[in-house]
Amino acid sequence: MKRTMCMVVIGLVVLSLGVAPVFSGGARDGGTRPAIQLMPDEPFNPDTADGVDFMDMRRSLGPIPDPGANIRLGAVAKAFENEYWRTLRSGMQTAETNLKDRGYDIIVDVRSALGEGDEQGQLSIVFDMVNRDYSALLLSPITDSNLIPGVERAARQGIPVINVNDGLINIAPNFVGPRAVQNGELAAEWIANRLGGQGKVAIVIGMPTAFAARQRTLGFESWMRANAPGIQIVEQQNADWSRARARELAEIWINTHPDLNAIFCNNDTMALGVQEAVNASGRDILVVGVDGIGEAYDSIRAGEMAATIDSFPYFKGQIAVEVALRVLGGQDLPRVVWTPQALIDSSNVNVAAAEIINWQEPDFAR
Amino acid sequence: MKVRLDTYRELGISIALVVMIGVFAFINPVYIRTNNLIDIVQQSTVNGMLAIGITFTIITGGIDLSVGSTFAVVIVSVGMLVTNGVPPLVGVAIGIIIGLTLGIVNGLLITKMKLQPFIATLGMMSVYRGVAYVMTGGWPVVRIPREFRDLTDGRVIGEIPVSVFSLIAFAIIAHVLLNRTRFGAYLYAIGGNEQATRLSGVNVDRTKVFAYGFCGIGAALAGMVLLGRLGSGEPTAGITYELLAIAAAAVGGTSLAGGKGTITGTLLGALLLSALRVGLIVAGMDSFWQFIATGLVIVVAAYFEVIQQRLRFQRNKKPVVTP
Amino acid sequence: MDFAIEFQHVTKTFPGVVALDDVSFAVRRGEVHALVGENGAGKSTLLNILHGGYSEYAGTVKLNGTPVQFRNPHDAIHAGVSKVHQEISLVPNLTVAQNIFLGYEPRMGPLVDFHKMNRDAENILKRLRSPLRPDGLMVGVSAGEMQMISVAKALFHDAQVISLDEPTSSLSSAETDALMSIVRELKEHGITIFYVSHRLDEVFDLSDRVTILRDGKLVGSYETSEISRAELIRKMVGRDVSTFATRKQPRRVQPEVVLEVEDLSSPGLFEDIRFSLHKGEILGFAGLVGAKRTDVMRAVFGADPVVSGKVTVHGKVARxxxxxxxLERGIGLVPENRKTEGFVRYLTNEANISLTCLRRFQRLGFVDRSLRRSNADTYIQRLNVNPPRSDFPTENMSGGNQQKVVVAKWLSTQADILILDEPTKGIDVGAKAEMYALLEDLVAAGKSIILVSSELPELIGLCDRAVVMKEGRIVAEVSADEMSEELLLNYAMEGVAS
Structure with a gap:
């Protein structure tokens, strides 16, 4: 009896699956736009691919075109728990406001997954945006593969996909982000200068599988090898982006290497953890991070952390929106657009970011 | 009238599911478009398979925390095999064998070495994860051949992918195992009272090892579904998936104390979580609030279980008092 | 007369049972007073009343001449009445001193004053001449030492009256001797000892006076020196033999031996167990608490490991x-503890009954539910299970019906040797009568039964033969004609026939 009722309800659920199209009346029809040609599924390195610096892009392509009415951009970040993604979001929202002021009919919808482990949820967001038939998608996938089905579906429906760093989508036709390898190079150069070309350094790596972590470490190592033979990399280990684990690593290294001079960390969160260990030890060790988060700036101002490489997510977000409009406007872009980054230390920590990278508002076609 | 304890539960979740779908559809009609509904079902396949497997271990009064890692080992090993020219179906078979083997290892640790399931599988969770990293050097396995992807991601009827049918087939097998075989009867008995079951001459150890092996198969199937779906396999895949699977089983009425649980319930639980997740996204809820909403649904579902217990207790007490 | 404790007209009833019926006697200050009686005579109930375990009863308990009514064990301990438990309740991961002071730790501000605690504990242990270190952990502490710690705990609470409830049931003989001397020591310090034991050696060794209870009634209090052991035992027995525990059908014992156990040993538990069971026989196992009858049965059934011995089933040696x-040899066990060992909660009667024999209902790898159900229905009907429903959850039935389901589980395996361990424990009179009738039906059908019971009338009324165990050994085998409560109790307590 109860069992029968249960079956009836389950049946209803299944039925609603079938009836649903009647209600929705097949509102969405993917046939209006031609499918987007995706890139082949091959390893892709935005540092070395066909690319252009964003300033060069502006110079060669001119003002931002107006692709027409009802522009709906969907942006999917990793997790708003992380300051980086919140800053990126505010950059995109600034771009939205600027464009609206100019009379563009645009909405930028920025959403994120539930934490950096929510791969399926992030994909659901993309599906939802595709179902809503957005004009273009700006995606920062959690892993290199979790958004692939969403990208494929978007492409079939003619929705352009722009990969915003970090997290790589091999098949996405466009990528916006800094040269990750340059990150490491800037840090290496600064450390080598400060140490006068002699000394011992260590590297705290993020998640070893992450593209950004690999490239940052690679850039750091290869610059040192090529330009500072007197500097020895004595340790490198991953701390999986975790502040606590980075601190533990640093504590161990400080004890085992009494002559350690500097520690390069793949991001600021880990650098802050390392800095705590350095403070506790009372030793004079240079700590350099990457990302330029607020806490790192405060630490540099307080004379603790030595430097960070800021890739300016606030401006990156604006550039990403700009690139989306250029793609929608039919402009011919190279696959990669490199965004600005700069090393921040005590000398420029109080200088406005726009000044450091010499940021200029773009020109608008409207 | 028959007293079937679990039926009320399943009825309850079904109603909750229908109500939820109605509410989300009201908020945003996009939600009940065919495409979106298929997404909901498709997104529940991975968790559904993991949850069905873990339900077996939970019914025995145990737990398998290593499913997410088993999942990753299967993803990377099958991925490496099929990209190196192994025929897809052979890859699937090997994947199932790997899952089964890892599950059996868990089972043996628990029965032969007398480890507590929580600790044993907590340890193996880390071991298997490490195996996945070591096998790949941390790099994802990319460019999975189309033929393999079609096995799970191909479309059969309309837009419905193969994986949905795989889940249904797996669920039916699991249901039959639980309800129509000795193995299933023993699982419930062990969860209800292991000592009494042992004293009834049941081979408790072997039954438990089977349960963990079956759980491993669930993880393997889920892994291969994801592998086909994404076209590449990450050694980091499936981190924290065990918790989601446990949540699905628990929402579906499986008691973590053992002895109770059904496949229908677990499946509905997985479907409910997936429908909720997609619904919150479609409704455009802020991601921070989504955490709160998801957690509340799990807690409320658990509370329904408590209420139900109480009702059942009152109902069944009566005939004894007044014979 | 100077009395430490006086019981005046104490009566305690439980639903359907009068556990203590108008009991009045007194314990002199500074004496060792023994309390004896059969299982169920009311000893535990009396102790519980004295120590605040039961606060509701009729009558008066006086301590040093003042009426007292303890609401809980704490009240009793504060009044100087401590009990050393039968099953020792100590916390294994604390130190000796922490156990002694548990709940009453000396404080220094908010912190525990470990220094004072250890010093005080050391003094108490010294008084008991114990070699235990106060700061030692409980790891590796023997059962005897645990008793010692329990006594120390009582002393710490300045006990004037200490009850010892079967203190030696789990002790070796050397440890028993040590405990004896502690008791004498305590007596010298003027402490009143209330000693409950069924070991007559100890009773006669230690006690000044002895009180005998029978069926909840007082038989009398005697100077130990003025009563003989035989007289004591005679006064303990003589319970009304239940009229329903009798054989109503002819006896069915056949010459064929179905089970033969030889030299079965498990060090520390039992030794040199040998007995044989005939077809159609009801073989009783008598003994007191701690006789290890349950352990022997579990070993025969394979639930616990055996160190040595030989078991022959139907003439074939069986490992x-x-x-x-x-199960394969056709032996079934209805365990003593139904809830934890007998049936599975959540499961229906049908599922519980079929747990032993699902293999038989298998068709092509699947369980045939109609076979399974009809099997359950058969036994539910035959054993008169109420409610007579195969889909009813076993855990929601009464104790007697649960027991029937457990029996049905083994009957449906077609086992022909059934071991029933205290099958009538905790079930009501009517259910007991049904159980007895069932046992007779079973032997009539050619089954053989081992009946472990602590109720002597049950054994006497039903068994064709009884084996008596004492402290892990078989001390006697008694035929149906010779069986009497006095004889069985003599063997069980003394190891010899008086």
Whole structure:
């Protein structure tokens, strides 16, 4: 009896699956736009691919075109728990406001997954945006593969996909982000200068599988090898982006290497953890991070952390929106657009970011 | 009238599911478009398979925390095999064998070495994860051949992918195992009272090892579904998936104390979580609030279980008092 | 007369049972007073009343001449009445001193004053001449030492009256001797000892006076020196033999031996167990608490490992190392503890009954539910299970009906040797009568039964033969004609026939 009722309800659920199209009346029809040609599924390195610096892009392509009415951009970040993604979001929202002021009919919808482990949820967001038939998608996938089905579906429906760093989508036709390898190079150069070309350094790596972590470490190592033979990399280990684990690593290294001079960390969160260990030890060790988060700036101002490489997510977000409009406007872009980054230390920590990278508002076609 | 304890539960979740779908559809009609509904079902396949497997271990009064890692080992090993020219179906078979083997290892640790399931599988969770990293050097396995992807991601009827049918087939097998075989009867008995079951001459150890092996198969199937779906396999895949699977089983009425649980319930639980997740996204809820909403649904579902217990207790007490 | 404790007209009833019926006697200050009686005579109830375990009863308890009514064990301890438990309740991961002071730790501000605690504990232990270190952990502490710690705990609470409830049931003989001397020591310090034991050696060794209870009634209090052991035992027995525990059908014992156990040993538990069971026989196992009858049965059934010995089933040597083996040989066990060992909660009667024999209902790898159900229905009907429903959850039935389901589980395996361990424990009179009738039906059908019971009338009324165990050994075998409560109790307590 109860069992029968249960079956009836389950049946209803299944039925609603079938009836649903009647209600929705097949509102969405993917046939209006031609499918987007995706890139082949091959390893892709935005540092070395066909690319252009964003300033060069502006110079060669001119003002931002107006692709027409009802522009709906969907942006999917990793997790708003992380300051980086919140800053990126505010950059995109600034771009939205600027464009609206100019009379563009645009909405930028920025959403994120539930934490950096929510791969399926992030994909659901993309599906939802595709179902809503957005004009273009700006995606920062959690892993290199979790958004692939969403990208494929978007492409079939003619929705352009722009990969915003970090997290790589091999098949996405466009990528916006800094040269990750340059990150490491800037840090290496600064450390080598400060140490006068002699000394011992260590590297705290993020998640070893992450593209950004690999490239940052690679850039750091290869610059040192090529330009500072007197500097020895004595340790490198991953701390999986975790502040606590980075601190533990640093504590161990400080004890085992009494002559350690500097520690390069793949991001600021880990650098802050390392800095705590350095403070506790009372030793004079240079700590350099990457990302330029607020806490790192405060630490540099307080004379603790030595430097960070800021890739300016606030401006990156604006550039990403700009690139989306250029793609929608039919402009011919190279696959990669490199965004600005700069090393921040005590000398420029109080200088406005726009000044450091010499940021200029773009020109608008409207 | 028959007293079937679990039926009320399943009825309850079904109603909750229908109500939820109605509410989300009201908020945003996009939600009940065919495409979106298929997404909901498709997104529940991975968790559904993991949850069905873990339900077996939970019914025995145990737990398998290593499913997410088993999942990753299967993803990377099958991925490496099929990209190196192994025929897809052979890859699937090997994947199932790997899952089964890892599950059996868990089972043996628990029965032969007398480890507590929580600790044993907590340890193996880390071991298997490490195996996945070591096998790949941390790099994802990319460019999975189309033929393999079609096995799970191909479309059969309309837009419905193969994986949905795989889940249904797996669920039916699991249901039959639980309800129509000795193995299933023993699982419930062990969860209800292991000592009494042992004293009834049941081979408790072997039954438990089977349960963990079956759980491993669930993880393997889920892994291969994801592998086909994404076209590449990450050694980091499936981190924290065990918790989601446990949540699905628990929402579906499986008691973590053992002895109770059904496949229908677990499946509905997985479907409910997936429908909720997609619904919150479609409704455009802020991601921070989504955490709160998801957690509340799990807690409320658990509370329904408590209420139900109480009702059942009152109902069944009566005939004894007044014979 | 100077009395430490006086019981005046104490009566305690439980639903359907009068556990203590108008009991009045007194314990002199500074004496060792023994309390004896059969299982169920009311000893535990009396102790519980004295120590605040039961606060509701009729009558008066006086301590040093003042009426007292303890609401809980704490009240009793504060008034100087401590009990050393039968099953010792100490916390294994604390130190000796922490156990002694548990709940009453000396404080220094908010912190525990470990220094004072250890010093005080050391003094108490010294008084008991114990070699235990106060700061030592409980790891590796023997049962005897645990008793010692329990006594120390009582002393710490300045006990004037200490009850010892079967203190030696789990002790070796050397440890028993040590405890004896502690008791004498305590007596010298003027402490009143209330000693409950069924070991007559100890009773006669230690006590000044002895009080005998029978069926909840006082038989009398005697100077120990003025009563003989035989007289004591005679006064303990003589319970009304239940009229329904009798054989109503002719006896069915056949010459064929179905089970033969030889030299079965498990060090520390039992030794040199040998007995044989005939077809159609009801073989009783008598003994007191701690006689290890349950352990022997579990070993025969394969639930616990056996160190040495030989078991022959139907003339074939059987190596039974697990219940699975026992099942295969046609041996079934209805365990003493229904809830934890007998049936599975959540499961219906049908599922519980079929747990032992699902293999038989298998068709092509699947369980045939109609076979399974009809099997359950058969036994539910035959054993008169109420409610007579195969889909009813076993856990929601009464104790007697649960027991029937457990029996049905083994009957449906077609086992022909059934071991029933205290099958009538905790079930009501009517259910008991049904159980007895069932046992007779079973032997009539050619089954053989081992009946472990602590109720002597039950054994006497039903068994064709009884084996008596004492402290892990078989001390006697008694035929149906010779069986009497006095004889069985004599063997069980003394090891000899008086």
């Amino acid at each position: 039974i190392t697990s219940p699975m083996d026992a």
